[in-house]
Amino acid sequence: MARARPNGDPEVQGAAESEKRGSLVDDAYAAMRSAIRDASFAPGYQASEQEIALRLGMSRTPVHEAAIRLQEDGLVRVLPRKGILILALAPDDMREIYDVVIAMEGRAAELVAALPEAARLAAAQTLDAHTDAMAAAHARGDLPGWGLADAAFHAALIAQARNGRMSRIVQAINDQSHRARMLTLNLRRTLDASIAEHRRIAEAIRAGTADAALDAARQHRIRARNELLPLLDSYGLKHL
Amino acid sequence: MARARPNGDPEVQGAAESEKRGSLVDDAYAAMRSAIRDASFAPGYQASEQEIALRLGMSRTPVHEAAIRLQEDGLVRVLPRKGILILALAPDDMREIYDVVIAMEGRAAELVAALPEAARLAAAQTLDAHTDAMAAAHARGDLPGWGLADAAFHAALIAQARNGRMSRIVQAINDQSHRARMLTLNLRRTLDASIAEHRRIAEAIRAGTADAALDAARQHRIRARNELLPLLDSYGLKHL
DNA sequence: GCGCGCCATCTTCCATGCAAGCTTGAATAC
DNA sequence: GTATTCAAGCTTGCATGGAAGATGGCGCGC
Secondary structure, three states: OOOOOOOOOOOOOOOOOOOOOOOHHHHHHHHHHHHHHOOOOOOOOEEOHHHHHHHHOOOHHHHHHHHHHHHHOOOEEEEOOOEEEEOOOOHHHHHHHHHHHHHHHHHHHHHHHOOOHHHHHHHHHHHHHHHHHHHHHHHOOOHHHHHHHHHHHHHHHHHHOOOHHHHHHHHHHHHHHHHHHHHHHHHOOOHHHHHHHHHHHHHHHHHOOHHHHHHHHHHHHHHHHHHHHHHHHHOOOOOO | OOOOOOOOOOOOOOOOOOOOOOOHHHHHHHHHHHHHHOOOOOOOOEEOHHHHHHHHOOOHHHHHHHHHHHHHOOOEEEEOOOEEEEOOOOHHHHHHHHHHHHHHHHHHHHHHHOOOHHHHHHHHHHHHHHHHHHHHHHHOOOHHHHHHHHHHHHHHHHHHOOOHHHHHHHHHHHHHHHHHHHHHHHHOOOHHHHHHHHHHHHHHHHHOOHHHHHHHHHHHHHHHHHHHHHHHHHOOOOOO
16 A cells, blocks of 8 residues: 555545645545544444545545544544544534524624624625525425525525634534434424524624624524423433 | 652752642643642743643653643643743733633522522521632722632532532633733722622522512623723733 | 454554745845 | 746555453353
């Protein structure tokens, strides 16, 4: 295998061939991250750096450094002298995650609603477009499409707040809960309520009423949390 | 230098000898982190990994891995083939940081106020104790002591919310803004207002009125932000 | 059969070597 | 004197080897 060229060796299959132009560490990070996101690396799985390195056609060093970053992101845990453990999410983790999201999106909505009128209107329009996409997906029974549009709405809300730190935090949190969201998408019953709440958030932003936007965004996530957490418990889902 | 023993070689001085029991990477991380916090590594300073490794009596590898973690924390930037750059904070960064803190502490206060009565009362008592310490420090003109007690109050507020992710996020944010806080401590004029607002937060928690606690915590940080940001601008502090 | 201890093996941790890229400064052409 | 080129020295990226620690199985004592 010696001397793996950056772009060579297409025979290495497995998890997520990423053809980024960056360093090998970035490649390893992206590959492992997406492998975890789509559950190619199942939670609870304990991988060895050697094995992953082999699979990605590089040496142990970049894999090790990528693992450090993933650990900082809360996706894995590197156990000294034991290997890389893919973290599972317990219901209590979902509670933590929701609280962070409630706080961040609430503030984000408030900030966006306090923008100058032109920016506000543009933001509201973008948000409404995503909500339209959700409604359309719902109408044709396209659950994955609904989930995608929903994610786009929330991503846009955060992005409009123009706060890099908030974006990074929410992104990390979303990475952690991605698998759980995919799983629970099928359990959700109140798609209509979500759409209505999205409209309310966009409307408050359009009107420039910051406190209404804050409240609407908060209540939206709080309701989702109150709907989801009991479901997880009742299904006895101990790890996601 | 060869074969640096973990605990040997006291002649390496400089930044923060940490006698943690962990790995060399942890040592390097802790040492660099505290060196950045107390400005032994000034912002804008560009260090080479080799040099830091020499100073800490270890090889480049653990320093490099610690640098990755610090970069993930937003404290440094590792420039490919150029070295480690200690990040400076612009006023805009302080705006971002305040928004995150406003969001997180608001939610934390709300959560603590929603705790069962016994836990609520204990939390309020802890918070009040810290506020007492602030008042005492203020009375004897002890500005650093005031800052310490203030930090303890806010740390306790977050800790009582029992959300590990929130704690980590706030901790990272505090690391970033630590230097700026030390600097601006002398500029602050409204110490009394802070103390009164702290009382109000604790009181809302004691009473179990979650929305009042949320609002009190938010307004406290919002006021501090509105007081500080113009100061930074007027002093022309471009980087902290 | 059952429990205990030891060893083989597998794992990461860290040091180091080599190569590649960026920067700087000197030397040369004009 | 000025501009341009190129080389030398610096830096990190990545691979690899040796060492130490953890784990599981195997054999031995009972």
